[in-house]
Amino acid sequence: MFYREAGQFKTSYAADMAVFPIRQDRIGLAVILMIAFVGIPLFGNQFFLSSVMIPFLVFSLAAIGLNILTGYTGLISLGTAAFMGVGAYACYKLTTFFPDVNLIVWILASGFVSALVGVLFGLPSLRIKGFYLAVATLAAQFFLQWSFVRVPWLYNYNTSGAIEVPEHDLFGIPITGPNALPETRYLVLLTIVTVLTWFASNLIHGRIGRAWMAVRDMDIAAELMGIKLLDTKLLAFAVSSFYAGVAGACMVFLWYGSAEPEVFTINQSFLILFMVIIGGLGSLLGSFLGAALIYMLPIALRVLPASLGVPIAAATVEHLQFIIVGALIIFFLIVEPHGLARLWQTGKQKLRMWPFPY
């Protein structure tokens, strides 16, 4: 009844090709952005901002990165966390060399460092396909993780082996370090995520995105149609690692404040892969939905028994959490193998008809 595009006529090709052709979608997006930019910082408390929203945004960004590689180009990667680590360490090194430069510049620059490393490890993707490639990306994961521990230059020869984020200002307001308010960190991160999502959306809807999807659907056919496989695959690796790197830098600088190599383990990579698959392969919206579900589910599971007054030992909760997450993964895959994004699509279709049967 409310979600119906009757009466919205498209008078130009551009309007027909728009990312959000339906007016209600555009209004909905505007409302969500309004809530995210104004409502949440105004009304969210400290816990909600710094322990729910900021991690959610970081993981969404990383999931978008992996989705570009796995969902749009069809190259499975199990090394996302390592590329996040590259971004984090690159940002740390850059800020120690040039502490006076605007931090946002360095967060984006560290994305480029990560992209470079991604291209390097993406080279085998030309000869290796499918699960063979997935295992090959584990080489990146383990090698990079090893270098975060064994190359002292990366963490400025600290005795602790961890990286500490000093205070940085943006227009006089501290955005990192102990004095930064969660609201400021959240807003900075939200801006980065919004801009990068918009950028990713444009990439995907353009020539490059179509080339990626052609490669995903069948790379030999794509090659015959004149798509250069080398360039396309490496570009996908570069863009994906860029997003992962920025996510990693944001994770350390805007969320944790300090980081050890243990943050960037293989489990983190798997977690992000879950987000992409549960959310929906080849869908930007899915990256957000998946990140929300996978990240917030454990929090909810931890809070739920306490709030209901059920006395369960902390260790048991942890074990139950594993069981529930495992069962949910299988459940979601069986119910909708194409992810939450597809569920949303189906829901939208139903909504257009509602309340009439057809």
Next chain:
Amino acid sequence: MDILYKIFVDPFVQMGAAPDLLVQTMWEGLVAGVLYALIALGFVLIFKASGVFNFAQGIMVVFAGLTLVGLHEMGVPAFLAVILTLGVMFLIAVAVERVVLRPLVNQPDIILFMATFGITYLLIGIGELIFGGNPKRMIAKELYLPSGSVEFQTLGGFVQLQKIDIAASVIAAIMIAVLAFFFQKTRIGRALRAVADSHKAALSVGISLNQIWVIVWFTAGIVALVTGIMWGARSDVSFALQIIALKALPVLILGGFTSVPGAIVGGLIIGIGEKLGEFYWGPLVGGGIESWLAYFIALGFLLFRPQGLFGEKIIERI
């Protein structure tokens, strides 16, 4: 020049100077390789028959070991515990087939791959809930596995072999022989190979896919139990094993996902290569290269043979 010398000459000089040390290192690599190969074998069995890249094989090893030790701790005699554990593995196989594989039939590979992640999480959670997260000691003595070590005097030095390692290698060899016999000579084995060749053709001659999947997952469960016993006897039974099980992945890409001999040869190459690399070249970069060296060895091979050493030739059609 110095660094080149250290990389290309010095390790070999060391090898020549102390051949007993070289043999010792290679033996350790060999044993590690046998265990990697056993895990990889479980992967290959399942991948061949159902096309599922079974990430849960590592946790199945841990789970089998834990169940065995846990049952024994509850007072079950050792050999009865082995049989009961086999029963548990069979139940897991049936459950996986019913709950996971059957509803997900004909889905893309990556979806099935993710589903095995779900199985992994479930097994971790259930295992920790029932048996606790602490490392446990494998009941090696109760199963009449040897302990202690023997020493050989060769090549101007001593080479020390753990008896459990020798036993592990022998048992692995026996198990592989039995599996080969099972695959080549029995009715079920032929059905399994038929399913591996083509699901549709196998269905059309009256082979029940569901039944085959249960059998394959159960076989992988048996392999997991043997691996769990062997590995547990060398160190402890704990969830840390699961991380080590990731080492089976480079073995797989080296040997090819569909080849049983590939899994074995790949396991040995990775095991020996990794130990030699760590021992002779590791100190040059600060050690600890064991964590990634295997992947780079596998990648090196893969650049020349994208389907692995023994994998089926990849034919692509439009």
